[in-house]
Amino acid sequence: xxxxxxxxxxxxxxxxxxxxxxxxxxxxxxxxxxxxxxxxxxxxxxxxxxxxxxxxxxxxxxxxxxxxxxxxxxxxxxxxxxxxxxxxxxxxxxxxxxxxxxxxxxxxxxxxxxxxxxxxxxxxxxxxxxxxxxxxxxxxxxxxxxxxxxxxxxxxxxxxxxxxxxxxxxxxxxxxxxxxxxxxxxxxxxxxxxxxxxxxxxxxxxxxxxxxxxx
Numbered sequence: 001x002x003x004x005x006x007x008x009x010x011x012x013x014x015x016x017x018x019x020x021x022x023x024x025x026x027x028x029x030x031x032x033x034x035x036x037x038x039x040x041x042x043x044x045x046x047x048x049x050x051x052x053x054x055x056x057x058x059x060x061x062x063x064x065x066x067x068x069x070x071x072x073x074x075x076x077x078x079x080x081x082x083x084x085x086x087x088x089x090x091x092x093x094x095x096x097x098x099x100x101x102x103x104x105x106x107x108x109x110x111x112x113x114x115x116x117x118x119x120x121x122x123x124x125x126x127x128x129x130x131x132x133x134x135x136x137x138x139x140x141x142x143x144x145x146x147x148x149x150x151x152x153x154x155x156x157x158x159x160x161x162x163x164x165x166x167x168x169x170x171x172x173x174x175x176x177x178x179x180x181x182x183x184x185x186x187x188x189x190x191x192x193x194x195x196x197x198x199x200x201x202x203x204x205x206x207x208x209x210x211x212x213x214x215x
Contacts, residue, residue: 016048126157
């Protein structure tokens with residue numbers, strides 16, 4: 001473990017704790033309550049430590065790329081916190097990811113979408129994959145997939161490209177399946193319970209940015 005990896009892991013854990021406390025207050029709960037520290041706090045702190053550390057391990061020798069993707073990872077950690085707390089991915093975070101992706105492309109710091117052809121395929125995937133998931137969700141009724149999830153996929157698709165967006169969805173689906181099985185075994189949920197897909201999708205997005213070499 002290099003000093004940079006250790007440093008960003010510690011700072012990331014602190015950001016995770018701060019994100020949990022932000023999510024407990026923002027967006028404001030309808031009843032004005034503020035959630036106390038609980039298991040979600042620990043989950044976000046752990047994610048906040050691991051994700052930047054993985055990013056540093058991958059891109060420590062590319063400072064520009066590391067800095068660019070670190071901002072994205074920090075935004076994903078905050079989204080992870082808000083979705084765990086409120087089952088919500090705020091537009092104030094999801095929409096700017098698309099603009100950030102285009103900035104990375106124009107500035108030449110985005111490591112995944114480098115050419116006009118890459119951008120074209122990224123745009124096709126960023127529109128087509130969320131649209132396909134939405135159509136697949138219709139038979140399961142309203143709320144089967146969150147609109148915030150689809151907005152996140154749009155921005156992520158433009159940033160990571162078509163192949164890694166597929167990895168995002170795949171890892172998210174595998175994570176959701178494992179999580180649901182564990183919760184069923186522990187009898188924390190039933191087959192009729194609603195389990196949000198957003199947190200697993202965010203884990204998939206972090207995987208795509210920090211670990212994945214493609215599908």
